Amino acid sequence: MERYAHISFPFPIIFSCFFFFTIFFIHGLLASSSQLNQTQVEIMRNLSKTLNSLTGSNSEWNTTNPDPCSWERVTCSPQSSPDAAVTQLSFSGLGLSTTKNSSFSTLLFDLICGLNTLEHLDLSLNSITTLPESFFADCVGLSGLKSLNLSYNGLDGALGNFSNFAGLETLDLSFNHLTGPVHNQFDSLSRLKSLNLSSNRMVGTVQSLLGGGKVLTLEELVLSSNNFSGNIPNSVSEYANLTLLDLSQNSFNGSLPNGFGEFPKLETLLLSSNNLVGDIPASLSGIATLSRFAANENKFSGTIPGGLTKYMRILDLSYNQLGGEIPSDLLSPPSLESVDLTGNHLEGAIPANLSQGLYRLRLGGNLLNGTIPEAIGLLSGLKYLELEGNKLDSGIPSQIGDCENLTLLNLADNRLRGGIPKELGNLRQLVELELQMNNLSGGIPNEIFQLSSLSTLNLSRNSFSGEISSAISGLKKLTNLDLNDNMFFGSIPSSINNLNNLIELQLGNNNLSGTVPPMPSSLTIALNLSSNLFGGSIPSYLGSLSELEVLDLSHNNFSGEVPNSLTKLQSLTLLVLSYNRLSGVLPQFPPYVNVITNGNVDLIGTNDGTGTVTKKKRSSLMIIILAIIGAFLGLGLIAAVLLYVFSKRFYRVEDEGIEISENPPQIVDGCFVTSNSIHRSAIDFSKAMEAVSDPRNVTLKTRFCTYYKAAMPNGTSYSVKKLNWSDKSVPSGTHEKFGQELESLGRLSSSNVMVPLAYVLTEDSAYLFYENAHEGTLFEFLHRSKENILDWSSRYSIALGVAQGLTFLHGCAQPVLLLDLSTLTIHLKSTTEPQVGDIELCKVIDPSKSTGSLSTVAGSVGYIPPEYAYTMRLTMSGNVYSFGVILLELLTGKPPVSEGVELAKWALSYSTRRDQREQILDPRVSKASLGVRSQMLSVLKVALACVNLSPEARPKMRHVLSMLFNAK
Numbered sequence: 001m002e003r004y005a006h007i008s009f010p011f012p013i014i015f016s017c018f019f020f021f022t023i024f025f026i027h028g029l030l031a032s033s034s035q036l037n038q039t040q041v042e043i044m045r046n047l048s049k050t051l052n053s054l055t056g057s058n059s060e061w062n063t064t065n066p067d068p069c070s071w072e073r074v075t076c077s078p079q080s081s082p083d084a085a086v087t088q089l090s091f092s093g094l095g096l097s098t099t100k101n102s103s104f105s106t107l108l109f110d111l112i113c114g115l116n117t118l119e120h121l122d123l124s125l126n127s128i129t130t131l132p133e134s135f136f137a138d139c140v141g142l143s144g145l146k147s148l149n150l151s152y153n154g155l156d157g158a159l160g161n162f163s164n165f166a167g168l169e170t171l172d173l174s175f176n177h178l179t180g181p182v183h184n185q186f187d188s189l190s191r192l193k194s195l196n197l198s199s200n201r202m203v204g205t206v207q208s209l210l211g212g213g214k215v216l217t218l219e220e221l222v223l224s225s226n227n228f229s230g231n232i233p234n235s236v237s238e239y240a241n242l243t244l245l246d247l248s249q250n251s252f253n254g255s256l257p258n259g260f261g262e263f264p265k266l267e268t269l270l271l272s273s274n275n276l277v278g279d280i281p282a283s284l285s286g287i288a289t290l291s292r293f294a295a296n297e298n299k300f301s302g303t304i305p306g307g308l309t310k311y312m313r314i315l316d317l318s319y320n321q322l323g324g325e326i327p328s329d330l331l332s333p334p335s336l337e338s339v340d341l342t343g344n345h346l347e348g349a350i351p352a353n354l355s356q357g358l359y360r361l362r363l364g365g366n367l368l369n370g371t372i373p374e375a376i377g378l379l380s381g382l383k384y385l386e387l388e389g390n391k392l393d394s395g396i397p398s399q400i401g402d403c404e405n406l407t408l409l410n411l412a413d414n415r416l417r418g419g420i421p422k423e424l425g426n427l428r429q430l431v432e433l434e435l436q437m438n439n440l441s442g443g444i445p446n447e448i449f450q451l452s453s454l455s456t457l458n459l460s461r462n463s464f465s466g467e468i469s470s471a472i473s474g475l476k477k478l479t480n481l482d483l484n485d486n487m488f489f490g491s492i493p494s495s496i497n498n499l500n501n502l503i504e505l506q507l508g509n510n511n512l513s514g515t516v517p518p519m520p521s522s523l524t525i526a527l528n529l530s531s532n533l534f535g536g537s538i539p540s541y542l543g544s545l546s547e548l549e550v551l552d553l554s555h556n557n558f559s560g561e562v563p564n565s566l567t568k569l570q571s572l573t574l575l576v577l578s579y580n581r582l583s584g585v586l587p588q589f590p591p592y593v594n595v596i597t598n599g600n601v602d603l604i605g606t607n608d609g610t611g612t613v614t615k616k617k618r619s620s621l622m623i624i625i626l627a628i629i630g631a632f633l634g635l636g637l638i639a640a641v642l643l644y645v646f647s648k649r650f651y652r653v654e655d656e657g658i659e660i661s662e663n664p665p666q667i668v669d670g671c672f673v674t675s676n677s678i679h680r681s682a683i684d685f686s687k688a689m690e691a692v693s694d695p696r697n698v699t700l701k702t703r704f705c706t707y708y709k710a711a712m713p714n715g716t717s718y719s720v721k722k723l724n725w726s727d728k729s730v731p732s733g734t735h736e737k738f739g740q741e742l743e744s745l746g747r748l749s750s751s752n753v754m755v756p757l758a759y760v761l762t763e764d765s766a767y768l769f770y771e772n773a774h775e776g777t778l779f780e781f782l783h784r785s786k787e788n789i790l791d792w793s794s795r796y797s798i799a800l801g802v803a804q805g806l807t808f809l810h811g812c813a814q815p816v817l818l819l820d821l822s823t824l825t826i827h828l829k830s831t832t833e834p835q836v837g838d839i840e841l842c843k844v845i846d847p848s849k850s851t852g853s854l855s856t857v858a859g860s861v862g863y864i865p866p867e868y869a870y871t872m873r874l875t876m877s878g879n880v881y882s883f884g885v886i887l888l889e890l891l892t893g894k895p896p897v898s899e900g901v902e903l904a905k906w907a908l909s910y911s912t913r914r915d916q917r918e919q920i921l922d923p924r925v926s927k928a929s930l931g932v933r934s935q936m937l938s939v940l941k942v943a944l945a946c947v948n949l950s951p952e953a954r955p956k957m958r959h960v961l962s963m964l965f966n967a968k
């Protein structure tokens, strides 16, 4: 940087710069005096003062320029002409809060009312909780206002009357806490085209809104996610201009009125998640503009009218009570792209006439029988095919192998017969293949092992047989493999160890035999070898699966002692050893491991004894060997050797799993990032390296890092974090680049982010220094401590703090994304002050250089957004997903994965019906009061939005933050 400061600019450049600057300056002065008239300039000045006192200190409105028309967030028109006037104000996301100072907020709205030329006012994404009475009663100046956006605020109470804003065309009040019914508030808005009341708490019928036929100009009406009830009135069809009608997620009941469907311009009709009954009106098929229709999660019955999809692109009728056959023309119109009929009572065969535009076809959970049409092979754009849970009883047509864009193929739980066609091996995009619960047989064709994108393969509960080929290692991205309940035989190929993304391996209830080969260390969720014919001793190398949570070896012929190494499985929660021929004394496992040992006659299953038998036996073997050597070397030497070997032996056994080295790591480079002189004088790099070479100083291990406590000569302690370069995809030439990255991170300042103070590089690792403000991780507080349950107010401030930290990181000029965001990487300074840790990982680990899929490099199980398996790209919306999982942990008290089920998926499945949502809250805190419960439900809404399966649908972090603020 400094080098450039010495370069001098040639004179002509300086001169012309000066020249232009002067021109601009003069121009600026002239312009500012020729624009707004004095009244408006005065109002704008006062507005800027008022506004800045209502916003948080971090987002002041910059109004340094004397001409208000040049301020950010202000639009004047006509531009720079003598009669310019303020037409548009955009105060979105400024941190405006009306609760702090109500007289200022009244003043704010009074000032705005004085701008009688205003056409567009955007106040979205703030913390406006009430609008002053005077705004509705006396604001006569805004009759020319065309659009008003108050979405994402905390507006509560009933809606005021908008009669003073007669010119409004667009009114957005979505994502607030508005209550009460709609009566006549909008009646005088004779120009209203777009009204959005989505995501509030409004109740009552919509009789007065849609019944009186008063605002017939409406083009877009969004009432979703409220608690509106009653019938959808007959007169709704008088709204002939409607292009969008969204009534989803309410409690509307009754059947659709006669004549429903006479909307000449309707493009989108959403009725999802209500209690609607009766038939799907056939008249809908006559709307030539209707491209999207969703009526899922209601109680519609009867049959699906023929021709319904004549003009449609997207149809969703899932989870109703529709019966009869699928009309033969339903799936054929050429413009059709996506059809979801899951969860009805449809019967008969799948129509063979299929639109070639289809990319999604979901017919699961019906009573369909017959064959899978071969014509599916013509759908070259098909990405998702789900036919599970029917009574299909054909073979799998080989033509499916022609759908080269297929990423999900789910044919589970049918009556399919025959083998897997080898043509499925052509599906190079396939990520998930679900064939479980059928009558399929034969071996797995080798072509299947060429599916290089495949991440989940479930063949469980069929009659497959044959040996598992060593070609299986071709499934490079495989994460979940389930072959349970088949008749596979032979031994497990040793190439299984090459599946280095595998996190779950289910081989239970087959006829597999032989010894168990080394398994990939990526295994996390479960290794299930139960009910097979495995024999020999349990290999001690299973003890290296340091992230494994469930190990089931039951119902086999394992014999000998239980290896001590299994006690070092740091993540283990369940170990099933029952019904084998194990003997000896069971080693001592940590108290949180549930060890089941019944059905082993010779195993002494004390789980509280000394459990050191294995060690003693090996040690005595060692003594014999050493004694023989000793006979040659003389007694004095024996003593020395024995002493050395013993000390080493016991040391190793103690600390297996935590890497140890006898000598402190050699410092290659050590640098300060902080400029704080207190830290600079306190931190002693070589003392710290001594501390990290002693495993007793380990305070925490996460997926990518180990934390140590290091005491400095002056008595203060620091937290030192070790990053392992070795097996991760660290960019080359790293050392220098790493230093630069850390220095830029060190300049960040947010009280909710763990910012490094210094770092040390060694040959194979990097060590980062932090203030030792470590009370423990959020994980420990939520899931490890049984006595001190965090109350809701702590959990809420933790949620806010983490959201603030993330919003800050995502908002940096160069946004910082988190590779591993989980409750284990959130550190607590106190029970209300969280800090986001491990912020440097995505700079250090380059997922694109990894051989595996991103989902195995990025993050911890349970927090990984589903799209990472497909996209290989770390994104902000991916971080939002992980944050949603953290919110769910705070709300439910449950860990991110339990019994193999991800918390996010569980919560999503549980919460489709709003009346069930309350049941998933942690009863230990939700019982506290009605207020707590309702706040938790609001936060749950936010969490569910964050874990939306579609990354595009997830809110941005700053929206999340504002929604959380408003949940209070």
Ligand SMILES: *[C@@H]1O[C@H](CO)[C@@H](O)[C@H](O)[C@H]1NC(C)=O
Pocket (backbone or CB within 6 Å): 037, 038, 039, 040, 085, 116, 117
């Ligand atoms: C300034 O302009 C506004 C809007 O154009 C107008 O209502 C007002 O009367 C003007 N004031 C003066 C002093 O000209």
Ligand SMILES: *[C@@H]1O[C@H](CO)[C@@H](O)[C@H](O)[C@H]1NC(C)=O
Pocket (backbone or CB within 6 Å): 062, 063, 064, 065
């Ligand atoms: C305010 O805006 C001016 C000119 O638009 C700019 O030079 C100045 O840096 C800004 N100040 C802040 C604090 O952003």
Ligand SMILES: *[C@@H]1O[C@H](CO)[C@@H](O)[C@H](O)[C@H]1NC(C)=O
Pocket (backbone or CB within 6 Å): 092, 124, 125, 149, 150, 151, 152, 170, 171, 172
């Ligand atoms: C209102 O503001 C929100 C948040 O900025 C935005 O998403 C929404 O599209 C706006 N509404 C309208 C009708 O423009």
Ligand SMILES: *[C@@H]1O[C@H](CO)[C@@H](O)[C@H](O)[C@H]1NC(C)=O
Pocket (backbone or CB within 6 Å): 412, 436, 437, 456, 458, 459, 460, 480, 481, 482, 504, 506
């Ligand atoms: C495979 O399918 C079975 C039966 O539906 C299910 O229980 C199991 O969890 C699935 N396995 C995986 C790895 O998803």
